[in-house]
Amino acid sequence: xxxxxxxxxxxxxxxxxxxxxxxxxxxxxxxxxxxxxxxxxxxxxxxxxxxxxxxxxxxxxxxxxxxxxxxxxxxxxxxxxxxxxxxxxxxxxxxxxxxxxxxxxxxxxxxxxxxxxxxxxxxxxxxxxxxxxxxxxxxxxxxxxxxxxxxxxxxxxxxxxxxxxxxxxxxxxxxxxxxxxxxxxxxxxxxxxxxxxxxxxxxxxxxxxxxxxxxxxxxxxxxxxxxxxxxxxxxxxxxxxxxxxxxxxxxxxxxxxxxxxxxxxxxxxxxxxxxxxxxxxxxxxxxxxxxxxxxxxxxxxxxxxxxxxxxxxxxxxxxxxxxxxxxxxxxxxxxxxxxxxxxxxxxxxxxxxxxxxxxxxxxxxxxxxxxxxxxxxxxxxxxxxxxxxxxxxxxxxxxxxxxxxxxxxxxxxxxxxxxxxxxxxxxxxxxxxxxxxxxxxxxxxxxxxxxxxxxxxxxxxxxxxxxxxxxxxxxxxxxxxxxxxxxxxxxxxxxxxxxxxxxxxxxxxxxx
Numbered sequence: 001x002x003x004x005x006x007x008x009x010x011x012x013x014x015x016x017x018x019x020x021x022x023x024x025x026x027x028x029x030x031x032x033x034x035x036x037x038x039x040x041x042x043x044x045x046x047x048x049x050x051x052x053x054x055x056x057x058x059x060x061x062x063x064x065x066x067x068x069x070x071x072x073x074x075x076x077x078x079x080x081x082x083x084x085x086x087x088x089x090x091x092x093x094x095x096x097x098x099x100x101x102x103x104x105x106x107x108x109x110x111x112x113x114x115x116x117x118x119x120x121x122x123x124x125x126x127x128x129x130x131x132x133x134x135x136x137x138x139x140x141x142x143x144x145x146x147x148x149x150x151x152x153x154x155x156x157x158x159x160x161x162x163x164x165x166x167x168x169x170x171x172x173x174x175x176x177x178x179x180x181x182x183x184x185x186x187x188x189x190x191x192x193x194x195x196x197x198x199x200x201x202x203x204x205x206x207x208x209x210x211x212x213x214x215x216x217x218x219x220x221x222x223x224x225x226x227x228x229x230x231x232x233x234x235x236x237x238x239x240x241x242x243x244x245x246x247x248x249x250x251x252x253x254x255x256x257x258x259x260x261x262x263x264x265x266x267x268x269x270x271x272x273x274x275x276x277x278x279x280x281x282x283x284x285x286x287x288x289x290x291x292x293x294x295x296x297x298x299x300x301x302x303x304x305x306x307x308x309x310x311x312x313x314x315x316x317x318x319x320x321x322x323x324x325x326x327x328x329x330x331x332x333x334x335x336x337x338x339x340x341x342x343x344x345x346x347x348x349x350x351x352x353x354x355x356x357x358x359x360x361x362x363x364x365x366x367x368x369x370x371x372x373x374x375x376x377x378x379x380x381x382x383x384x385x386x387x388x389x390x391x392x393x394x395x396x397x398x399x400x401x402x403x404x405x406x407x408x409x410x411x412x413x414x415x416x417x418x419x420x421x422x423x424x425x426x427x428x429x430x431x432x433x434x435x436x437x438x439x440x441x442x443x444x445x446x447x448x449x450x451x452x453x454x455x456x457x458x459x460x461x462x463x464x465x466x467x468x469x470x471x472x473x474x475x476x477x478x479x480x481x482x483x484x485x486x487x488x489x490x491x492x493x494x495x496x497x498x499x500x501x502x503x504x505x506x507x508x509x510x511x512x
Contacts, residue, residue, distance in 0.1 A: 002133070003133060003134055003135075005047070005133075005229055005230075006130045006131075006133035006134040007134045008047060009047060009130050009134075009222060009225045009226055009229055010130055010131065010134055010222060012043045012047060012221070012222075012225055013127075013130075013218045013219075013221040013222030013225055014218050016036075016039060016040060016043060016217065016218065016221035017214045017215065017216075017217040017218025017219075017221060018214060018218075019036065019039060020036055020213070020214070020217035020221075021210060021213055021214045021217065022495070023035060023036050023495050024036065024213075024217075024495075025210055025213050026489070026490060027490055027491075027492075027493055027495040027496035028490045028491055028496045028498070028501075029072050029078075029081045029085070029496075029498070030072065030073050030495065030496040030497045030498035030501070031073040031494060031495060031496070031497040031498070032495040032496065033069050033072040033073065033081075033084075033085055033088070034066060034069040034070045034072065034073055035495075036069075037065055037066060037069040037088050037089075037092060038066060038069075040092060040221060040224065041062050041065065041066070041092060041095060041096075043221075043225060044095070044096045044099050044224060044225055044228035044229075045099055045228070047225055047228055047229045048099045048100060048101075048228050048229065049099075049100045049101050049228070049229055049230060049231055051101075052100060052101025052102075052231070053101060054098050054099055054100075054101060055098060055101075055103035055104070055105065055106065057103070057105040057106055058094075058095075058098035058103065058104050058105050060105070061091055061094045061095040061098055061104065061105070062091070062092075062095040062098075062099075064091045064406055065088050065089075065091035065092045065095055066088075067410075068084050068087050068088045068091065068406070068409065068410075069084065069085065069088035071084045071410075071413040072084050072085060072088075072498075073497060073498055073499065074413065074498070074499045074500065075413050075416060075454060075498075075499075075500050076418075076452045076453030076454045076498055076500030076501045076504065077366075077416070077417060077418055077452040077453075077454055077500075078452060079366070080412060080413060080417070083409065084409070084413065087405075087406070087409060092224065093116070093119045093120075093224065093227075094115075094116075094119075096119070096224045096225070096227045096228040097115055097119055097227055097228075097232065099228040100227055100228050100229070100230070100231040100232070101231065102115070102231055102232060105399065108395040108396075108398075109320075109324075109395055109396070109397060109398030109399070110324065110395070112398055112399075113398070115232065118232045119227060119232065122223045122224075122226060122227055122232070123219070123220065123223045126222060126223040126226035126227070127219050127222045127223060127226070129226065130222055130226055257326075257327050257328075258326060258327055258328040258329070258330050258333055261322050261325075261326040261327075261333055262330070262332055262333050262336055264318075264322065265318075265322070265333065265336035265337055265339075265340055266336055268315070268318060268340060269336055269339050269340055269343065272311075272315070272340065272343040272344065272347065273339075273343055275347065276343050276346045276347065276350075279346065279347075279350045283350055283353065283354075284350075284353075302354060302357050302358040302361060302362075303354065303358075304351075304354060305351045305352075305354040305355040305358065305371060305375075306371065308347050308348070308350055308351035308354070309348075309351050309371060309374055309375060309378070311344075311347055312344050312347050312348050312351070312375075312378050312382075313378065315340055315341075315343075315344040315347070316344070316378065316381055316382070316385065318340065319337060319340065319341065319385055319389070319394075320394070320397055320398075322337065323337075323389065323394035323397070324394075329392070334389065334390075337389055338386060338389060338390075341382050341385055341386045341389070342386075344382055345379065345382050348375055348378055348379050348382070351371075351375055352372070352375050355368060355371060355372060355375065360434075360435070360436055360439060361435075361436055361438065361439035361440065362439065362440050363424070363425045363428055363440065363444060364420070364421045364424045364425055365421060365447065366417045366418060366421055366451075369417045369420060369421060370412070370417070373408050373411065373412055374408075376408075377404050377405070377407075377408040380404050381400070381401060381404055384397070384400045384404070385397060385400075388400070416454040416500070417454075418451040418452045418453075418454040418455040419454040419455050419457070419458050421451065421455065422448060422451055422455035422458040422459055423458050425443060425444065425448060426443070426448075426458065426459070426462045426466070428441065428443075429441070429442070429443045429466065429467075429470070430462070430465055430466075443466070443470050445470060445473045445474070448474070449473065449474060449477040452500075453481075453498075453500050453501045453503075453504035454500045454504075456478065456481065456503075456504035456507055456508065457503060457504065457507045459474055459478065460478065460507050460508070460511060463475065478508060478511065481504070481508065482505075482508035482509065482511070485501065485504070485505045485508065486505075
């Protein structure tokens, strides 16, 4: 990498680290997350590798990254916020690879996985490589222009003073921040002015933590910017991954014999078929479970849905693994593979039925709602897998999984899990006919009162209809949350702006 570009990458990475500190160190997650993601993608685009246009098919990657990050500023669910942030960072990583001119979407799943490994590995070697590339050439004088690297264009040559200025900023800005922290700690007027101008809350006790956060954010930013500006070494034609990515897409690694694959499928099919047979007899068919195992039907049916979802996930992994490694797809192999897909679909139906019965008896939780969304998503995955297996296009299964995952995440954000859970559980109290005879009809106040801000408008609206004892507990919880939203500094300021939190705040303020 040319020295001027390496220096711009380092300077931009430091600025992004300082921006991350201003946005994320202190304020709650909200508008700060999409702003940071947009800033990182924008800088990556400005520093993209010259002469390597991104593949138009990859345009959806940064769009998804920004869209998912924007949900952090919409929903008030901490778990969803963390999940949205993680998924946004994954798509940011894919986006910087695409911005560097390396196609992502059109590659097979195995190559995309390799690109992901190399992008994560760049977190270790990219910043030191950028620092080494940014060092001035030996023998350069201190006046005039630096000698140009071979291949440097006139547009990339900078006056000699630009190097010292960039290095000075790289070292001086962190030191200036330390001084600002110290001065703010010593003088309340200076601290007040700094807070009013920059929105900073200075705490000398957190100085080391803030510096570590800045360095970590800058390190991550430099790593991603190095990818967008210089590409991935793994994509050079001399490497195995580069040869795979620049050649025709590879469908399989062809490391497993057809007989071995068929035996694996037959063994698994037998186990899954035995389980499905029992489901047809006892869960769907209504045979007497008490006589068979000494357990009532309701107790039998309201358990095991987590394990069944895990089994369906494992079946999908087996299908993907076999399709990636099988040497030859015989007719018997395809029949056994499709049987596994079909049997897994029945397992998912059993999991969904068990989950529904459990929710009918004991109410809803966010975790149970996530399991339900997972079951639906896995059902769609199984349908897509069957279609790709028949068409011999399973190398695109990774893309299908990514799209289904994004759609499921968007659906969760749109429905607001905590609001759905609160609404359904309150409805069970107001309408006892929704609860089966052997179910739990009361309101789980311990759980309801710890739900995120999305549930607050639902609880406020239901207060007049609730029993007096339940209403008193919920009102005390809402009063505490109203005080927190009004006084906690983490919820103040533009960086922490969150639509669900603001809706909860306005709802609580309107309470008598």
